[in-house]
Amino acid sequence: MASSERSIVENRAYEFAVRWVDKLDANFEFTKEWTYPDDIHRNRFGQLVCLSNCPPELEEMRDEAGKVFPQFLPTLYGLIDTSHLFYSLESETNAPDFLESHFVTVSGNRGEEVCVRSATNVVTHSSLNIRIKASTFSEWIDFGSIVPTTDKHRFELRHGTLEIDRGLWERGILRAKFDFRFDDTLFHKQEIPWTGRLNQEITEWLLRGE
Numbered sequence: 001m002a003s004s005e006r007s008i009v010e011n012r013a014y015e016f017a018v019r020w021v022d023k024l025d026a027n028f029e030f031t032k033e034w035t036y037p038d039d040i041h042r043n044r045f046g047q048l049v050c051l052s053n054c055p056p057e058l059e060e061m062r063d064e065a066g067k068v069f070p071q072f073l074p075t076l077y078g079l080i081d082t083s084h085l086f087y088s089l090e091s092e093t094n095a096p097d098f099l100e101s102h103f104v105t106v107s108g109n110r111g112e113e114v115c116v117r118s119a120t121n122v123v124t125h126s127s128l129n130i131r132i133k134a135s136t137f138s139e140w141i142d143f144g145s146i147v148p149t150t151d152k153h154r155f156e157l158r159h160g161t162l163e164i165d166r167g168l169w170e171r172g173i174l175r176a177k178f179d180f181r182f183d184d185t186l187f188h189k190q191e192i193p194w195t196g197r198l199n200q201e202i203t204e205w206l207l208r209g210e
Contacts, residue, residue, distance in 0.1 A: 014157055015136045020166040024197075026177045030090040031199050035102065037081050038121060047073065048082050055079045089118055091178075091196025095126035095141055095155070096187070104128075104198050106174055116174070116198070120144070128194055130162065130178075137162050139180055141192065155182040155192055175199045 039052045045067045050058070057079065061072035068076055087102040101118045108114040118128040125146060131138045139157040160180035168175045175198070182192040 014138045014140075016138070016157075016160065016162070018132065018135045018137050019161060019163040020135070020169075021163050022166060024163060024165050024175060024177050026197050028175065028197060028199050030087050030197070032086070033102075034084040034086045037083065037085060040080065040082055043067070048077065048080070050080045088200040089196065089198045091118075091128070091194060091198075093126070093128075093192065093194035093196075095182075095192050095194060096143055097123075097125035097145060099123040101127070104200050106200050106202055114174070114202075116200075128180075132162075132164075139182075141182055141194070143186070150186075153186045155185065157181070158183050158191060169202075172202045173199065174202055 036048070039050050040048055041051060043049050043066055047068050049062075049066075049068065055076075058068075058076065061076055062068045085103065089102055089104045091101070101120065101124050103119040104116050105119070106114060106116050113131055113133040116128075116130040116132070120127050126141050126143045129140050129142060139160060139162075141155040143153045143155065145152070158181045160178065163177045165173075165175040177197050178195065180194045182194065184190065184192050
């Protein structure tokens with residue numbers, strides 16, 4: 001078998017059928033929780049300030065103890081991003097270098113394929129990836145270790161289920177429940193489970209297929 005033909009067969013082995021449901025039997029209360037962007041935190045005076053990529057004007061707005069003068073707070077909040085980021089993911093896994101991830105991004109073209117990816121951060125280096133095409137999906141974990149001796153690695157899906165709320169999908173919202181099991185081809189221990197729920201609005205251009 002030629003290598004290109006072998007690749008097609010291998011890819012098909014990791015495709016599974018999407019379960020479209022009228023209403024998901026799951027709790028999505030987590031979508032009411034939110035946080036600030038990663039570089040925003042409250043200082044010991046209860047003020048929102050930035051940790052990185054701060055505007056240079058900030059140094060002139062605070063005293064030696066780091067407290068921002070009250071008259072400069074409105075100006076500061078106009079310079080830094082203090083948006084409320086509502087959670088779009090709640091999940092559990094024993095994937096390597098995973099502590100928590102509360103967000104997913106969605107990209108693609110509904111007429112061709114839609115890709116979902118969970119966010120990484122300073123304490124989480126494994127990301128969940130879902131590719132939805134028509135009524136099938138494929139799934140894998142991207143692991144980018146911070147250990148110099150460990151290369152980037154991809155864990156393929158062994159088996160799993162993906163349930164999607166059909167009505168919300170048609171209204172532009174991806175609401176799903178999943179239960180995945182991945183092959184541990186790096187540490188050769190037990191399989192890697194990843195279960196959870198996600199809820200993310202799909203952008204208008206994605207729905208129109210532009």
